[in-house]
Amino acid sequence: MSDGMHVISAPTFPLTLESVVKDFGKTRAVDGISLTVGPGEIVAMVGPSGCGKSTTLRMIAGLERPDAGRVTLAGRCVAGPDVWVPAERRGVGLVFQDHALFPHLTVENNVGFGLPRRSPDRTARIREVLDLVSLGPLAGRYPHELSGGEQQRVALARALAPRPPIVLLDEAFSSLDRGLRAQIRTDTVAILRHTGTAAILITHDRDEALATGDRVVILRGGRVEQDASPDEAFHHPATRFVATFVGDAVFLPAERDAGMLHSEIVEVVAPRGLGHGAVEIVARPHEVTLDAGGPGKGEITALEFQGAFILYTVTLKSGLTIRSLQPHELRLEIGARVSVGLAPGITPSLLVDGVRPAPSVF
Numbered sequence: 001m002s003d004g005m006h007v008i009s010a011p012t013f014p015l016t017l018e019s020v021v022k023d024f025g026k027t028r029a030v031d032g033i034s035l036t037v038g039p040g041e042i043v044a045m046v047g048p049s050g051c052g053k054s055t056t057l058r059m060i061a062g063l064e065r066p067d068a069g070r071v072t073l074a075g076r077c078v079a080g081p082d083v084w085v086p087a088e089r090r091g092v093g094l095v096f097q098d099h100a101l102f103p104h105l106t107v108e109n110n111v112g113f114g115l116p117r118r119s120p121d122r123t124a125r126i127r128e129v130l131d132l133v134s135l136g137p138l139a140g141r142y143p144h145e146l147s148g149g150e151q152q153r154v155a156l157a158r159a160l161a162p163r164p165p166i167v168l169l170d171e172a173f174s175s176l177d178r179g180l181r182a183q184i185r186t187d188t189v190a191i192l193r194h195t196g197t198a199a200i201l202i203t204h205d206r207d208e209a210l211a212t213g214d215r216v217v218i219l220r221g222g223r224v225e226q227d228a229s230p231d232e233a234f235h236h237p238a239t240r241f242v243a244t245f246v247g248d249a250v251f252l253p254a255e256r257d258a259g260m261l262h263s264e265i266v267e268v269v270a271p272r273g274l275g276h277g278a279v280e281i282v283a284r285p286h287e288v289t290l291d292a293g294g295p296g297k298g299e300i301t302a303l304e305f306q307g308a309f310i311l312y313t314v315t316l317k318s319g320l321t322i323r324s325l326q327p328h329e330l331r332l333e334i335g336a337r338v339s340v341g342l343a344p345g346i347t348p349s350l351l352v353d354g355v356r357p358a359p360s361v362f
C-alpha cells in the first residue's frame with residue numbers, strides 16, 4: 001500500500017462453518033452449527049447417534065447441500081446462499097469406515113484416483129504418499145489382498161494424495177478391532193501432523209475423541225453443546241450432558257450457605273455472582289476418595305473390577321449413590337462403611353440448573 005500501512009492478512013482457515021442448517025423433511029438434522037478448523041488442527045466431532053455428525057461432514061464434503069448458512073474451505077465459499085461447489089471440485093480428503101476402496105484397482109491406482117491423469121508428478125506423488133503410510137511394497141496389490149489396517153492406510157493415502165486443505169474421517173477406525181484400532185489411530189494422527197493437514201474426525205467413541213483431537217466438538221440434537229480442548233471439556237463441562245458424555249461423572253447437589261456450597265461429601269467456596277438455580281458440584285470417580293477408617297457416611301453397595309482399578313458404588317446417607325475409582329491396594333467389601341471425600345487439590349466444576357456458570361463468576 002502506498003501510505004506505508006502494513007496490511008496483516010487474516011489467516012486462511014482450512015474450514016469455516018457459519019450457522020449451517022440441514023433439514024430432512026420435518027427432521028432438523030443440523031441446527032445452526034458454526035465451527036472453525038485452524039491450519040493443521042485436528043478436531044474430533046463426537047456425539048450420540050443421530051446428533052448430526054455425518055450430515056455435517058457430508059455438507060463440508062459437498063455430498064449434502066445446506067438449507068442455510070455458509071461453508072468456506074481454504075478461504076473459498078463452497079456452499080452458501082447462491083453458491084454451490086460440487087464435491088468433486090472441493091478437493092476435500094475423505095476417509096470412511098468401510099475404506100471405500102475401488103476393488104478393481106491396485107493400491108497405487110486407488111491412491112492416484114484423485115490426481116490428474118496427465119500430471120507430470122503423478123507417479124512421484126503416489127510413491128510419496130505410499131511411503132508416508134509405509135505401503136510402498138504393496139503398491140501392486142488389490143484391496144482384497146490387504147488386511148483391514150492396510151486398507152485403512154490406503155484410504156488415508158488416497159485422501160492425502162491431492163494435498164487437500166482438510167481431511168474428513170468418518171468413523172474411520174470403527175471397523176478395526178480394538179488393539180489395531182488404537183495403533184492405526186495413532187499412526188493416522190502422526191501422518192496428519194507430519195503433513196500439517198487439518199482434519200475432522202467423527203467418532204462415537206469419547207475416548208477416541210479426547211485422545212485424538214486438539215479440540216473436541218460435542219454435538220447434541222444438531223447443535224454444538226461444547227467446542228473446547230479435551231482438557232477443558234473433561235474438567236469444565238459446559239453442560240450436564242457434556243459432563244456425562246466425555247466421562248463418568250458424579251453430581252453432588254449443593255446447598256448455599258454463608259458463601260459456601262455444601263454437598264454431602266465436600267464443601268467449596270461459592271464463586272461470586274453464581275446466580276440462582278440448583279447447584280451441583282461435578283466430580284469424576286477418580287477424584288472421589290474413600291477411607292475405610294471411622295464411622296463413615298457411606299456404604300459400599302457394589303463394586304466392579306475394571307482392570308487396573310476397581311469402581312466402587314457408594315450409597316450415602318441421603319440415598320444418593322456415587323462412584324469412586326480406586327487402585328487394587330484398597331480392598332473394600334460390599335457392606336463396608338467408608339468416609340467419602342474429594343482428592344486434595346481438586347477444584348470441582350459447578351453446574352447451575354445443569355449449565356456451567358459464565359466464566360466471569362470465577
Ligand SMILES: Nc1ncnc2c1ncn2[C@@H]1O[C@H](COP(=O)(O)OP(=O)(O)OP(=O)(O)O)[C@@H](O)[C@H]1O
Nearest residue numbers: 024027028029048049050051052053054055056204
Ligand atoms: N438422508 C436422510 N433422510 C432423512 N433423515 C436423515 C437423513 N440423513 C440423516 N437423517 C436424520 O438426521 C439426523 C442426523 O443424522 P446423522 O446421520 O447426521 O447423525 P449422526 O450423528 O452421524 O448419527 P450416527 O452416529 O448414528 O451415524 C438423524 O435424525 C437422522 O435420522
